[in-house]
Amino acid sequence: MDADLTISLLGQMRVLVAGSEAVLPASRKARALLAFLVATGRPHRRERLCELFWDLPDDPKASLRWALSKLRRAIGSPEESHIVADRERVFFDPGGVRIDIQDIRSALLDPERDIPLGTLEHMVRQLDDSFLDGLDDAGDEAFNAWLAAERADVDSGRVELLKRILAHPDTAPLAAGKWLALLRSIDPYTADALEQRTVSRPIAQSSEMSSYLPGKAGKNGVLERLARARAHAVRAQKIGFCDVPDGTRIAHATIGTGPPILKAANWLTHLEFDWASPIWGQCFADIAGNRSFIRYDERGCGLSDWEVQDLSFEAFVEDLEAVADTLGLQRFPLIGISQGCAVSIEYAARHPDRVSGLILISGYAAGWRLLATPEEQARRDAVIKLTELGWGTDNPAYRHIFSQTFMPDAAPADLDWFDEFQRRSTSPANAARFQEAFGHIDVRDRLAHVDVPTIVFHSREDQRIPLELGQALAAGIPNAEFVPLDSRNHILVDREPALDVCTRKIRGFLKKHGI
Structure with a gap:
């Protein structure tokens, strides 16, 4: 038997033969037949299969023979096929075959089995996809009843996986x-x-x-x-709203108790979703441990107003000013990530009496419209067009363009989470407008006006914002401390050593300057 065969029954059914996707018959009934044989794992009478998938006055027996012939050619050679049939019964031989739902069920059979947290999280995300998606009504009522029962079993598996995740000692x-x-x-x-x-x-x-x-x-x-x-999540996070002078409504949230620390908004945020992120969760928990940690959704995304006329750098700064004023923050350290660094720098230059320190991560002083080569600008223009066309679709490929450049070393499950997070955080039109606005950022002439303790972090191999832009940021701010991080990620993710270095250095920076 061919040992290099993988079958996915979660989502739309897929078959990989030696790593390449097999071209299954276009007939939904033929694909449903294969799925039924694979999932049940037992022989079935030919008459029963004919009843499940083909109606009279068609020739059910001939239709079954045709489907079996097409399936054999799709997933193996005639001499070596997993589809075994005699004159009475048809059977799928699973020997040496990887089947996604069966792998998950086997892992859950032993309640004492020690499964790594990352594996559990990956499996529960696999079960987010509907079992045999798109094959509803491919057979008769009995087939639909079987399909409904299988999907109920999938939900039971998700419940069991979630209970194990919640009981796992490594769950943040x-x-x-x-x-x-x-x-x-x-x-x-x-x-x-x-x-x-x-x-x-x-x-x-x-x-x-x-x-x-x-x-x-x-x-x-x-x-x-x-x-x-x-x-x-439910009680300590206090969400409120404030109005910017142009009438835009901005959502903000406070977690924890103690001296305030404010984080400027960046691409992209959503106050209801990002606090439990597999990307930012550990960092947020660390910051909120002994402080009032304040975040907000900038205009155009999250819980703030999406339908806005002004989506510019000046408007981003005004959003930050409105939040700080509404909450009555007198003096506080300010955290900027990515384009949030430029927003934080401008705010600190305008309000030196209110900012006690700047923490800048993965930032830049000038956007891609000002510094990028013509070739890079053309590439980014193409990405903006793709964003307008495909951001809101169910196909994550468009959003994955960003995920992979933001976090090339993140786990697949974390990338999947970020793909979906981006889709839920803003509209296709705003996603494109954000990219254009970030390209025109320019605070190079404001760096020398920053007169507060500053620490700048940047990944050595950042795939989105090159290291030299972070170094230039630190060089332009008087007495700024620069900390290179051993990472390729633009956004640091939980469990990577660079994040531990970053959070430890932040604690030391705040303690050193008494802020």
């Missing part, structure tokens, strides 16, 4: 809240029962959160983390 506190919310959307009774067991005593103050970061869970493990994650 903020991420636990996200997984609990997903569990509640599938099985609210199990989610409520699990949550009630975790909140059997009063929730501790959010300033204790840093004691329950990964690897520091204590003997109560998931109970402690889940209680704090739920408290942080």
Whole structure:
């Protein structure tokens, strides 16, 4: 038997033969027949298969023979086929075949099996795809009933995976809240029962959160983390709104207690989704451990107004000013990431009395319209056009253009999360407008006006903003400290060593300057 065969039954059915995708018959009935044989894993009478997929007055037996012939050619040679048939029965031999749903079910058979957290998260995301998507009504009512039962089993598998993720010692506190919310959307009774067991005593103050970061869970493990994650997600995050002079409504959120620290908005944010991100979750939890951590969605994305006339750098600065003024922030450190660095620099130059320190990560002083080569500008123009055409579609390829340049070394599951996060955070038109606006940023003449302690971080092999732009940023700000990071990611992701270096250096910077 051919051992190099992979079959995916989650989402639209796919078959890979020796790493290349097999061209399955266009007939939905033929593909449904293959899926049914693979998923059931047992012999079926020819008469029964004819009843499931073909109606009279057609010739069901001839249709079955035709379908089996087409399927054999698609997934193997006539001499070596996994489809075994005699005069009475048809059977799919699974020997040496990888089948995605079967791999997941096998992993869940042993409740004591130690499955890495990343594997669990990948499997639960696989189950987000509908079982045999697109094959509804490919057979008779009995086939549809079987398909519904299989999809119910998939939901049961998701529940079991989510319970294991929530019980895993490496699950970060903020991420636990996200997984609990997903569990509640599938099985609210199990989610409520699990949550009630975790909140059997009063929730501790959010300033204790840093004691329950990964690897520091204590003997109560998931109970402690889940209680704090739920408290942080639902109770501690306070979302409010403020108006910018042009009438735009800006959403802001505060997590934690203690001295304030404000993060400028960057591409892209959504206050309801990004707090539990597999990308920013660990960093957010660390910052919120002993401070009031304030974030906001800039105009055009997240919970802020999407329908806006002005989507410019000046407007981005005004958004930041409105949030700081509304919350009555007198003096605070300011964090900028990517284009948020330029916004933070402009704010610090305008309001030196209010900014106690600048933390700049993966930033630049001038946009691609000003510094990029003609070839690079043409490439970015093409990407903007693709964004306008495909951003809002179900095909993640358009958004993946950004994900891969932002985080080339991120895990596939994290890239998938970021793809979907971007789609839910803004419209196709705004995504294109943001890219154009970022290209015209220019604060090079403002760097010398920054008169606050500043630390600049930049990945050595940043695939989106080259290292030299980060170095130029630090060189232009008086007495700025520059910290290169060993990473290729523009946005640092949880679990990579560079993020640990960055958060440790941030803590040291704040302590050193007493801010």
